[in-house]
Amino acid sequence: MNEKEQQPSFMLVDGMALLFRAFYATAVTGQFMINSKGAPTNAVQGFLKHMLTAVNHFSPSHIAVCWDMGSKTFRNELFDGYKANRTSAPVEMIPQFELAKQAVEAFDIPNIGLPGYEADDCIGTIAKASANHSRVGILTGDQDMLQLIEDNISVLLLKKGYGNYEVHNPDSFFEWKGITPRQMIDLKALMGDTADNYPGVKGIGEKTALKLLIQYQNIEGILENVASLTKGQRAKIESAIDMLHLSRQLAEIKCDVPISCPLDQAIYQYDREKVQNLVRDHEYKTLLRML
Template sequence: MALLFRAFYATAITGQFMINSRGVPTNAVQGFLKHMLTAIKHFQPSHVAVCWDMGSQTFRNEIYAEYKANRGEAPIEMMPQFDLAKEAVEAFDIPNIGLSGFEADDCIGTIAKAAMEHSHVYILTGDQDMLQLIEDQVSVVLLKKGYGNYEVHNPDSFYEWKGIVPRQMIDLKALMGDSADNYPGVKGIGEKTALKLLQQFESVEGILGNVHALSNSQRTKIEAAVEMLHLSRTLAEIKCDVPVSCSLEDASYGYNSDKVKALLDFHEFKTIQRII
């Protein structure tokens, strides 16, 4: 979903909605497919699956009503492209996975943890929240600006970058909060301070158990936000036990060229026709 929105805004900013002869905008879907196909060509995966958000309300809204409440409705030109994106993915015989009440992140985490028992998993995303899922058998590929520009992270590269281990990313977000997801964490604690605290005390629990060792300013801020700190940690953690699955057989990558051509021709995906 992050890649679909990224593709939409990359062209929508200049009014290039790529409206086909039936009046349907296709810029987001074509951009998403270009991201997906470029990554497949680059990484040569044996299996591929795509996860989607299934509506705006999830269990996180039930525990914190303001979660993502700062986000407005999707632009009208985006609305028909949600289903169209799933149709396009299906044409490539790639599973579309999503579950009402949970975010795509939770589905990704669940499938990645299951698949890493027998495969090396690469998660392609533009969202740094995914970094908490890094394991020896799970790499996170952050999509940088443009197409085909990737930053691949494993446990070693993540530690070199942040100075913490991937699971501590949850505590980092709990301390910092997340303006995009609309939860505050601890007001006045930014990334630099949060990283320093985690490097010293390892976790939220470690910090709370050593408040006497904090500076007066840090102690005051954290003690004033203990409840929100715990809540923010719950919101930040990706659930890896939701009731979704994806078998290797279903996700084996390969598609019927005629089926894909029919989709590209019908929806007039000219950008994809040129690269496939």
């Protein structure tokens, strides 16, 4: 066994990504799985199924779940329009945020979040701090996390259904996109992000942005060589320089958030009886079958 394989394997779970994915997978057909107390449980049950299926598949020795803590973060202070296109969570979703955290607690897994920051920032901070002594896998459906990839940090992208993953490390990412994970930040700055509601450079799509980054490395390189660009590219970039820099600030996951998760607090072992009580109390039938 080589040194890398001997290291602890630490799975960081993007709680919001899994919870929303699980909710919308069943909500479209109206399957909210209301229990006898009148509480919807479709998102929690799907979230737990995603998490436990991944645990069975990747066998981490340690695990933690990160959450957003309210809608306002430092990014809203940088840009008023950040995520301004998001609608409120559906009414059936609202009680399930707390239920999901209770379920994570029942498995003795840490719930982590910090007001003013997104789950991504918490994941980035813990991943970078843990990568020198453990193999980190980030479980998410969000491609923004790809910028965090490095030698000891992989991104485990959820694909359709349960138990289907696209695992990315530095080599596979380069093979896919032709750039390094860190260049993902500048890629998003150029393209903008419709989901997060910031424009980047209007008229520059992924294909052009990738081509420019492969040729000039980063935004500074592009701006230094702006005279060499096509007339159209130059006009688009020169008219959006401030937004380009701002978009890069919005796109970059902060990895120096004031939180920590020591490995000894994230060992994956749980009290079976405690979990079974949770499953019975909330009537999580999906989980009952898995256990």
